[in-house]
Amino acid sequence: MSTETQARRAGRVTGGSLAAHILMGLLALYFLLPFWWLVVAATKSNDGLFQSAPLWFSDFQLIENLKLVFTHENGIYLTWLRNSAFYAVVSGIGATVISALAGYAFAKLRFPGRGALFALLLGLIMVPATALVLPTYLLLAQVDLVDTIWAVILPSLLNPFGVYLLRVYVHDSIPDEMLEAARIDGAGEFRVFTSVALPAMRPALVTVLLFTMVASWNNFFLPLVMLSDNQLYPLTVGLRTWYMSATLGNGGAALFNVIVVGSLVAIIPLITAFLMLQRHWRGGLTIGAVK
Amino acid sequence: MTEVRNEPAAAPAAAGLPPRSGARSTAGGGRKRKWNLREAATGWLFVLPFAVLLVAFLLLPMAYAFKISLYRSTLVEGEVFAYFDNYKQAFDDPLVREGVVRVLIFGLIQTPLMIGIALLAALLIDAATSRFSRFFRLAAFVPYAVPVVIGTLMWGFLYSENVGPLSGLVNVDFLSGSTVLASLGNIVTWQWAGYNMIVLYAALQGLPREIYESAKMDGAGQVQIALRIKTPMISSALVLATLFTIMGTLQFFTEPLILQPLNPGAITQHYTPNLYAFNQAFSFQQYNYSAAISFLLGAVVFVGSYIFLFATRKRSALR
Numbered sequence: 001m002s003t004e005t006q007a008r009r010a011g012r013v014t015g016g017s018l019a020a021h022i023l024m025g026l027l028a029l030y031f032l033l034p035f036w037w038l039v040v041a042a043t044k045s046n047d048g049l050f051q052s053a054p055l056w057f058s059d060f061q062l063i064e065n066l067k068l069v070f071t072h073e074n075g076i077y078l079t080w081l082r083n084s085a086f087y088a089v090v091s092g093i094g095a096t097v098i099s100a101l102a103g104y105a106f107a108k109l110r111f112p113g114r115g116a117l118f119a120l121l122l123g124l125i126m127v128p129a130t131a132l133v134l135p136t137y138l139l140l141a142q143v144d145l146v147d148t149i150w151a152v153i154l155p156s157l158l159n160p161f162g163v164y165l166l167r168v169y170v171h172d173s174i175p176d177e178m179l180e181a182a183r184i185d186g187a188g189e190f191r192v193f194t195s196v197a198l199p200a201m202r203p204a205l206v207t208v209l210l211f212t213m214v215a216s217w218n219n220f221f222l223p224l225v226m227l228s229d230n231q232l233y234p235l236t237v238g239l240r241t242w243y244m245s246a247t248l249g250n251g252g253a254a255l256f257n258v259i260v261v262g263s264l265v266a267i268i269p270l271i272t273a274f275l276m277l278q279r280h281w282r283g284g285l286t287i288g289a290v291k
Numbered sequence: 292m293t294e295v296r297n298e299p300a301a302a303p304a305a306a307g308l309p310p311r312s313g314a315r316s317t318a319g320g321g322r323k324r325k326w327n328l329r330e331a332a333t334g335w336l337f338v339l340p341f342a343v344l345l346v347a348f349l350l351l352p353m354a355y356a357f358k359i360s361l362y363r364s365t366l367v368e369g370e371v372f373a374y375f376d377n378y379k380q381a382f383d384d385p386l387v388r389e390g391v392v393r394v395l396i397f398g399l400i401q402t403p404l405m406i407g408i409a410l411l412a413a414l415l416i417d418a419a420t421s422r423f424s425r426f427f428r429l430a431a432f433v434p435y436a437v438p439v440v441i442g443t444l445m446w447g448f449l450y451s452e453n454v455g456p457l458s459g460l461v462n463v464d465f466l467s468g469s470t471v472l473a474s475l476g477n478i479v480t481w482q483w484a485g486y487n488m489i490v491l492y493a494a495l496q497g498l499p500r501e502i503y504e505s506a507k508m509d510g511a512g513q514v515q516i517a518l519r520i521k522t523p524m525i526s527s528a529l530v531l532a533t534l535f536t537i538m539g540t541l542q543f544f545t546e547p548l549i550l551q552p553l554n555p556g557a558i559t560q561h562y563t564p565n566l567y568a569f570n571q572a573f574s575f576q577q578y579n580y581s582a583a584i585s586f587l588l589g590a591v592v593f594v595g596s597y598i599f600l601f602a603t604r605k606r607s608a609l610r
Contacts, residue, residue, distance in 0.1 A: 017418070017419045017421070020415050020419040021419060021421070021423055024412070024416070024427040025427075027408070027411075027431065028427050028430040028431070031430045031481065031484075031485060032430050032433070034434075034445050034449060034481070037448070037449060037456060038445055049454050050454055053456075055456045098344065099341065101341065102338045102342075104337060105335075105337035105338045110327075110334065111335050113335075117338065117342065120345075121345070126593050126596045126597065127589060127592075128541075128542055128588070128589050128592040128593070130542040130544060131356075131542070131585050131588055131589030131592065132348070132349065132352050132353070132589070134356070134569070134572055134582065135352035135355050135356035135585065136348055136352040138352075138355060138359065138578060139351060139352055139355050157344055158341075158344040163341060189329060189330060189333035190333065193337070218439060220438065220439060220440045220545055221545065225569075225573075236439075236440040237440075239440060239441065239444065240549060243549065247447075247552040247553055260448065263445060266438070267437050267438070267441055270437070270438075271436050274432075274433070274436040278429070
C-alpha cells in the first residue's frame with residue numbers, strides 16, 4: 001500500500017510539475033526574449049538591423065559596432081560609462097558609510113533626540129523620491145551646484161531605507177553584551193563601532209552597498225534634471241539623447257546600431273555583477289522582510 | 292518605472308517596514324541607563340552626516356517646493372504671493388486631470404496583472420524544485436538589473452515596425468494612441484514582475500512546510516494548497532508589493548518620456564502628472580506651477596501610502 005501511494009503521489013507530482021514547468025518555460029521566454037533580441041541586434045549593421053530577421057543573426061558586425069560605439073562623437077560613450085561607474089561607486093560607498101554610522105547609532109547608542117529623529121525618518125521613508133527631484137534642482141540652482149557632479153552625488157547619499165535596514169540588522173544581530181564587553185576592555189565608542197560592530201554588520205553592508213550602487217547606476221531622473229553638460233552625463237541620460245536624435249531624425253544619420261550596442265554594453269556590468277552576487281541580492285530583498 | 296523603485300532596498304525592505312515591537316523598548320525601557328555624555332556625543336556624531344543630508348535633500352526641498360508653490364511670477368510685479376492659486380489651477384487643469392485619470396487606469400489594470408504574474412511565478416518555483424526552476428528564478432529577475440531607460444529603449448525597438456520581431460508576429464501598431472498605454476504597461480510588467488516574484492517567493496519560503504502535510508492528507512492538490520493556503524498566508528507581502536507598485540505608478544515618468552519621440556501625438560507632454568510637472572518646469576519655466584503639481588503628487592503618494600498601510604495593517608505585517 002505504501003508503495004502504491006508513493007507511486008500515485010510521484011505520478012501526480014510529475015503531472016503537476018510538467019504543467020508547472022511549461023508555464024515557467026513560457027514566462028522565462030517572455031523575460032528573456034528581449035535579451036536575445038538585443039544580443040542578436042548588437043551584431044548587425046544599421047542596415048542589417050532593418051533588413052534581416054529580427055531574431056536571428058545576419059551580417060556579423062559586432063566588432064565594428066563596438067568600435068563605432070566607442071568612437072561615435074569623439075568617444076563620448078566611454079566618458080558616460082566612466083561617469084556612471086564613478087557616480088555608482090561614490091554614491092554607493094558614501095551612502096553605505098553614512099547609513100552604517102546612523103543605523104548603528106539608532107540601534108545601539110543612547111543620545112537625546114534619537115527617538116524623535118528615528119520617528120521622523122520612518123515618516124519620511126514614504127516621501128516619493130521623484131517628487132523631490134524638481135525642488136532639489138531649484139534649491140541647488142540657488143547655490144550654483146546644478147550641472148556639477150555634486151548635484152548627482154549629494155542627493156544620492158541620502159538613503160533612509162539603508163539606515164532603517166541597518167538599524168534593524170544591528171538591533172537583531174549584535175547583542176549589547178558584545179559591545180559592553182569591548183567597552184569594559186577599554187575601547188572607545190568609535191573603536192567599538194569599527195572593530196566590533198562593523199565586522200558583524202558585513203552581510204547587511206554588502207547588501208546596502210549593492211543596492212545603492214545599482215540604484216545609482218540605473219538612476220535617470222535625477223541626472224536628467226541636474227545635468228546639461230553632456231560630458232557629465234551617466235549612460236542612462238546619454239543613451240537617451242542618442243535615441244532622441246535617432247528617432248527624431250534631426251541631424252545626421254540615425255545610427256540605431258550604435259544605440260543597440262551601447263545598451264548591451266551598458267547592461268553587461270550589472271548583469272554580470274548580479275549573476276555573481278546572486279546570494280546577496282536575494283538576501284537583500286528579504287533582510288528585514290516579513291518575519 | 293520610477294526613481295522610487297530605483298531606491299535601493301526600498302521596496303523590498305518595506306516588505307517588513309514594521310518598526311519592530313522590540314525597537315522602541317531599547318530606546319526607552321530595558322535597562323534604564325542614564326545618557327552618558329561620551330556616548331550621547333558619539334551618537335550625535337554618528338547620525339550627523341545622515342541628519343544633515345536628511346535636512347538638505349529631503350526637508351528643505353519639501354519646504355522650498357511648498358513655499359514657491361504659493362507664489363506666482365508675473366511680468367509686472369515679479370514674484371507675488373498667490374495663496375493656493377496654483378493648487379486651484381492644478382485642480383481645474385484638464386491636462387492634470389487627464390494625466391491623473393490615465394495613471395489611475397494604468398494602475399488599476401497593470402498592478403493586479405503584474406502582481407498576479409509575480410504570484411504565479413513565485414508559487415511555481417516554490418512548488419517545483421528542479422534545476423529549471425532555479426534557472427527560471429534567475430531569468431525572471433534579470434530584467435530588474437536593467438536600467439529602466441535601457442529596458443524601455445529595448446522595448447521601443449521591439450515594438451517598432453521595422454526592426455522589432457513582434458510586428459512580424461501580430462499585426463498591431465504597438466505605439467498608436469489606443470495601444471501605447473498597454474505597451475507601456477508591458478514594459479513595466481516585464482521589468483518588475485521578477486522583482487516582486489522574489490519578494491513573494493521569500494515570503495513563501497518563510498512559511499512552515501508542515502502545514503502543507505495536513506492539507507495533503509485531507510486530499511488537497513498542489514493547486515489547492517497554492518491558492519487556499521500559501522496565497523492567504525503571504526497576504527502581507529502581497530499587500531506591500533501592491534503598495535509599492537501603486538506608489539511607483541503614480542510617479543510614472545521614465546517610460547513615457549523615453550518612448551515619446553516614437554509617437555509624440557499619443558504620448559503627450561502631459562501624459563502623466565509627473566511628466567507634466569517636469570515639462571512645466573523645463574519646457575515652460577513655470578516653476579511655481581510645477582512645484583505645486585510636484586508637491587500635490589508627493590502628498591498624494593505619501594498620504595495614500597499611509598492610508599493604504601493603515602487600512603491593511605491587519606493583513607500586512609505592520610503593527
